[in-house]
Amino acid sequence: MTEKLELYKCDICGNIVEVVVSGGGELVCCGEPMKLLKAGTNDIAATEKHVPVFFKTADNGLEIRIGKEPHPMSTEHFIMFIEAISPERDQVQRQYLYPGDEPKMVLEKYAGKMLAREFCNIHGLWGANCD
Numbered sequence: 001m002t003e004k005l006e007l008y009k010c011d012i013c014g015n016i017v018e019v020v021v022s023g024g025g026e027l028v029c030c031g032e033p034m035k036l037l038k039a040g041t042n043d044i045a046a047t048e049k050h051v052p053v054f055f056k057t058a059d060n061g062l063e064i065r066i067g068k069e070p071h072p073m074s075t076e077h078f079i080m081f082i083e084a085i086s087p088e089r090d091q092v093q094r095q096y097l098y099p100g101d102e103p104k105m106v107l108e109k110y111a112g113k114m115l116a117r118e119f120c121n122i123h124g125l126w127g128a129n130c131d
């Protein structure tokens, strides 16, 4: 049984899928069950920082940065995407990123609480709540 907005990865080909509508079946890719990704929330011991941090902008928006020190954005190691998810889990905004980009996402409007999560091509999924 899947749940809305869960992320699953195929360790064989690298496909990552997000559940839009939950169903009862098992997700399979390359002939194997896909793995549910669980977001890390504490990277104190890691050299690179992955947990999203939040900065309110002057015009009532919100900037989501990846790491207190910016995460690397090289071709070998980079943040692939950032998502901002409403508390009711009924709205999702996704920013795809590429090597050379800044590891951040800017929301023009910010209505209170939200979950931000990001995916590093090497270190996987990380998340944090903004209050």
Ligand SMILES: [Fe+2]
Pocket (backbone or CB within 6 Å): 048, 050, 071, 077, 078, 120, 121, 122, 123
């Ligand atoms: Fe990383």
